Amino acid sequence: MGRFQPFHLGHFDIIKQALSECDEIIIAITSSQFNYLEKDPFTAGERIEMIHNSLKESDIDLSKCIIVGIENQFNIATWASYLKSALPKFDKVYSGNEYVSMLLNDSDIQVVYPKFLDREKYNATRIRKMIIDNENWQELVPKAVVQLITSINGINRIKVISQSDTRPTEH
Amino acid sequence: MGRFQPFHLGHFDIIKQALSECDEIIIAITSSQFNYLEKDPFTAGERIEMIHNSLKESDIDLSKCIIVGIENQFNIATWASYLKSALPKFDKVYSGNEYVSMLLNDSDIQVVYPKFLDREKYNATRIRKMIIDNENWQELVPKAVVQLITSINGINRIKVISQSDTRPTEH
Amino acid sequence: MGRFQPFHLGHFDIIKQALSECDEIIIAITSSQFNYLEKDPFTAGERIEMIHNSLKESDIDLSKCIIVGIENQFNIATWASYLKSALPKFDKVYSGNEYVSMLLNDSDIQVVYPKFLDREKYNATRIRKMIIDNENWQELVPKAVVQLITSINGINRIKVISQSDTRPTEH
Amino acid sequence: MGRFQPFHLGHFDIIKQALSECDEIIIAITSSQFNYLEKDPFTAGERIEMIHNSLKESDIDLSKCIIVGIENQFNIATWASYLKSALPKFDKVYSGNEYVSMLLNDSDIQVVYPKFLDREKYNATRIRKMIIDNENWQELVPKAVVQLITSINGINRIKVISQSDTRPTEH
Amino acid sequence: MGRFQPFHLGHFDIIKQALSECDEIIIAITSSQFNYLEKDPFTAGERIEMIHNSLKESDIDLSKCIIVGIENQFNIATWASYLKSALPKFDKVYSGNEYVSMLLNDSDIQVVYPKFLDREKYNATRIRKMIIDNENWQELVPKAVVQLITSINGINRIKVISQSDTRPTEH
């Protein structure tokens, strides 16, 4: 579960962990309804494509992976229930986020705390910052992600958003 | 009218004022659609229960009190009209908020400025802060509120929200 | 649980049943966001007022009754979860509706099938039809409901809606 | 006020009436958020353009006319209030619809019943039916409307919608 | 593209066609936000699971298939644009629906009319009817779909919905 803005090698590492421990995994893209925003520059479609292509270019068995977009809910108390309606049946959630654990507390879903691969380094906020500053972000993400971001002119998109004071969803 | 996050003795005092001056009162819970957020940790249902139980454990005549949740409106110019549709007929609003007075200005509703019981002390933002800091917040709210917050594990909820950088409704 | 368009003696009878079997009851007004429609002529506020006044004019102990409006959800699979967030804690739902039972199936909430007082006679659709046809509907509802409907010019409202082909929520 | 699907000579006649009786008029396009539907085939933009061009090709003084799109509201009880927020200040509404009169009843807005130019003949539902049946609908609308509908391939649009069982807004 | 209520062998046949003609395919589940309704009994999650499991139990290469839920839009004129934001990049849409073709008309997306495998027989509306009538629907869908529907008690769900007059999304 993650926003995947963008999908990076830290995310990929957790996917590999989950795959080694489960029969099948669901990769849930949160905030899927948002895009062209500072914290959410990429569309749901672009994020699905990033993840699908990254799994495909590696030796991952895609028949064990389901990628699904999920939207933020305003009535957060119903989030666990929304999750169950939006995803194929699942038993565990891999998450290092205590807030997520709390929301799943009253459900029958188990929360697994994954091992993180250098969380400071593999961090989407930092990667977006590096893109703005023309630093070497490419080595922090799968090759397929570099290709996708390039093909959609994503570097420019992130820069334009960061320089603009237009915040269409804020009031 | 208030968010009641949580319901405290300052709120209770205003209810007593209103009851001494009116035949019946409506207690309107604003931002009722929000929960599990920093400023709005409790659900509408939990807040109704806090207020109902607090009135019940005191000597208040509940046949004179109606508790209603109301949602924030995006088209604020229609707020007075929304209020009339969501609540039983009413003549006056007790509010110390000039913004509320302005929104009711063109309507036939009278705004009464209540006497506040030490507004610095009885303040929901301060009480949530005290909960996070393990200070003595219990004496600022009715006993029924302490019981409810305890029974739903609300202290932990407020702490987890405050420590998390997950902000599901912000973009 | 009901739309209460309008609140009638059949509803009242179920409330009395529930009160005889429970410590406290919640009266949940569904479709609370709708009004001025053929099946939903009255606002949430008007329906709360109908029920509150009806209970008050009888010998019901109002300190045991909580009246709450709830909105229809588009993601119906989350309805049980929404219900829990919108209402004070509850253990049972009184409902003769199999659809409601199905939605509560996976939750820990018990569904009680109430005894209905002549369901053909005490039926809100029929009562609205009788209002349009100037028949004797008044004896099917509490006196407080007759008073409220009269005071808001509700008979005319139901007639105008039924004669109009304006259907603002249909497309 | 009207849906203007499409704008026809009956609408135009009422605009002339209003202009002869008022200093300025507002032409409010209702259901502005809907399009590509059986009853609402044209977008808000297309309807604004139909009306603007029709007024312009005649001898109407456009400095006295303001065209505004308004959306259907789900909380219909707030409609009068929404109308005031969406439109420049106005005193009267021209409408032959009793439902509209009812909704404006408690406001300070006067409702004027316009004279209708052969309401059976100049009727948008009938015109859409004639378009589907290849009948002579062109003489019932201003020339500018014929031009616009032709330029956007609107005849085909209405036919495709009528033959399809896709109803994206129905459930 | 389809609602897949439920996923049947006719759908599966079109997927095979598309796979024989394309490098990769996207299976888009429309009306993904709806469930527990007469025309839309299954949740998005259940439909994803039906399709995923059906592809997996056959000899389909899942690394070439992406399954995505998409929601109905109210502003239908923006549908082509929404589709592009919700899906990975695509060039063609397989659809036998003229309405869909019309909405994609002004875009750069090509519409391919698929060959249908006995459209009368393999028809989701008919299959739901057969489920209600206890007819032999199982042979019209992949085995994985029979298993899933059984495991979620889906036969009962469809029957309860069909017998109920509760229509939570209609007004």
Place this chain on the structure above:
Amino acid sequence: MGRFQPFHLGHFDIIKQALSECDEIIIAITSSQFNYLEKDPFTAGERIEMIHNSLKESDIDLSKCIIVGIENQFNIATWASYLKSALPKFDKVYSGNEYVSMLLNDSDIQVVYPKFLDREKYNATRIRKMIIDNENWQELVPKAVVQLITSINGINRIKVISQSDTRPTEH
């Protein structure tokens, strides 16, 4: 295109530029759904009236001007498409905002960078600040805007909003 909170002489100057270069212009009021907020104090209706009256009191030919309100979209990737559905057909957008240019990039709409009349001086945020501080803002807006703001008690509205900590749309 602008929020026009309020409409000022800098906006007016760009309208004159566009009128000198185009046959007809559309003045699009963005964030039209918001009002009574710090950055958006005026309703859509009030902003339409400001602009209409300002054009009318000058020597502008109103038959060449169409004023339309447009709402912020949450799925920003569909914004260009929404714009086309909400406005009459247009070829160019006058905008000095790179974010807007980016969103129109894949469409066939040309973006024209207008000449700005002293952008520091004619700036709506600064004008709202001057209103709060009782400075001489009147000379920065058309006379019609001064009249409108006065007639709706707008100076007080802006001050009350700025002094209040009520933020109904923030969470």
